[in-house]
Amino acid sequence: MPIETRVREALGALADEAEGIDDAPRLWDRTRHRITARRRRRIAAAAAGAAVVVAAAASIAAVVVAEDDRVVLQHPGPPPAALPPEILAVVDGGVVALSSADGSVRREVAPAEPGFPTEAAATADGAVVVYTRPGEPLAGCPDRRDLVRVTPHGDGDVRRLLTASGDLRPMVSPDGRWVAYAMDECDAPAEVGITSLVDGRNYRVQPTGPRHLPGVDSVPLAWAPDGRLLVSFAGAGQFLVSVPLGDEQEPAHVGAAPEQAFAERAVFVSDHEVALAWSAERLSVQDVGTGERRDLDVEVGRVSSLSWDAGSGRLLVAGSGGLVVVDPSGEEPPRPIAVVDGLTSAAWLRPPVTVAEPPAPSESREVVVPDLAGLTIDAAAAALEDLGFAVEAAAIGTTASPDDTVVWQEPPAGTRRLPGDRVRVYTCGPGADCVVPPPDYVDGLAAATDWHVVDPATDARFPGLGHGSPDELGGAIAERVARLDFSGASVVVSQVVGASAGDAELWVRGRAAPGDPLVGLDLRLRAARGPDGWSVTGGEVRYLCARGEDVTLACP
């Protein structure tokens, strides 16, 4: 029997199971309930808008609210707290956008991923946005996600932080320096990762010691105002974790996990209280220390995101109930706010960021770097200065004289650079025996261990090449480079691109072993001369990797 026929039958049988659970009267009741709730919110939002018109026209302060389908005037209560004017919005189809709170101005910061439930988070000022997108699947692990970052007001480049299975649900720390996320590698126990948004350092959070790693509980992550992270471990309870997490640090146990139920979202609303959204469409506030909990008397529907603004003391709750501002003290009734079309989750942004379009990129002012080989240092400097480049000269050999000519340059001739960029010329005296690259530099490589690998996708730096970097990404890079080394792949210094008496930059080209998906790499090393000779002080790595027939720079 053709597979299509079998699938058709299996789908039909599965759909028939729905017949057994389809309780029409109950479903209709739920539908009516939701219709009523939606109508109330819509009326309240529209009436709130109308109130502004009324108040302006009649010079009276009035608040209009809707109860059932009646619209009434009500004396104003205390003035509402000033809310952050902008939000990070995720809308249907996975579009991540910065939006004014009324939805009137919106700028998309990430492309749509149709069919993919995107999760997003941002630093408080909206300067860095992280979100999830479909990741490269692995065998037996089809549903992986990339966690990526973008700087909407900066270069706008989308950079991948990592790929993992699981919901991830990124949460950015209050200081904007870390992002925490939950992952489960293909049905392995869930665990929590923390990645620096500054330098790419990664941690896996564990409650006790490095070997014991029970699964993280389904209670979601939350950053406390003091920068610690609240994590629940199945069977082990709830912990506040200091970040960064050094080897010697023990996470602070703060009690049992809230309860064996499905808290789906959490956010701190004071230094010791966390607001929790439950799958049963309830919202509550729980004291982290005592476990004491009170339910909030608000209808918010199924919550997809919770965000807290300490300035106004208000929660921003998004979900099936629309977008609602909630006062956890209960003094102010929930306020629906104008909804961005198709919004699925939202977070406050404060202080305000400018949602206006970034300036259009101006036409490139890049200038072609000329070929300087054979010129005297003065002629080379004049040529470069005419083009607006800054000149840095370095001499090989024991003396430097005006008769020296250029033997190397960085960047190479023909590349394009902006005026003001530095061009280094590397000179050699006439008749001098200038070996390029000088043996000193090559010898220095063998002894060098103290340098960094820089992942081009994230600019993340990982110390200790080949020494087990503390994260998946760095580990993978280190492993690949180490594999090149151990498998006899050639790793050679191919060019000295600049040097002076005290430091040097070198290109190293590597060729991978057969079968390695990484087909090559470029290492650019910085070296410095010390009392014991040359040593490498830093570097960058660029990959060439094969994916199908494509060869692309920067992988994975």
Add this chain to the structure above:
Amino acid sequence: VSAELAAGGVGEVVTAGRDEAAYAALFAAHHRAAMRLAFVLTGDAATAEDAVADAFAAMYPKWRAGRVGAPEAYLRRAVVNRVRGGIRRRVVRRRHERALRPAAAAAGPSDAGLGDRDRLRAALLALAPRQRAVLALRFLEDRSEADTAAVLGIAVGTVKSQTARALERLRAVLADTEGDE
């Protein structure tokens, strides 16, 4: 006051119930198909009911304003969109349920005694959500590739490739089990 506000744009100030009976009739005509689709997409009764109730509620104001020409198509798209948001919750719930029954989970699922149909059912539910959605629209609802692409908001080429991959996977599952026997 009501009149003033209505003039100011509060168009929703109306008496409830006027259209309710008509909408109830529309619900009666379409909820079954919506539930079948939602259940296939989620494999979970509560999530499916959630998606269906929400889809009907979302359609109501547009329907009342006369802006829904094809309720069935609107509902299909609304259900699919809502299920997308619900999938993560279901994953969390499954994980939680695993944690609550560690002994059974530790033993691992056993295929012994399962027929082809059960294996196929399990394999269908284990597909990536988008693949399952594509199969449901193509083979449960007999939608064309173009229709399926429109409902999911993806390219026709993606519908083709996702269908092929999903079928390939299911074929492999069946081949494995046949090999075992």
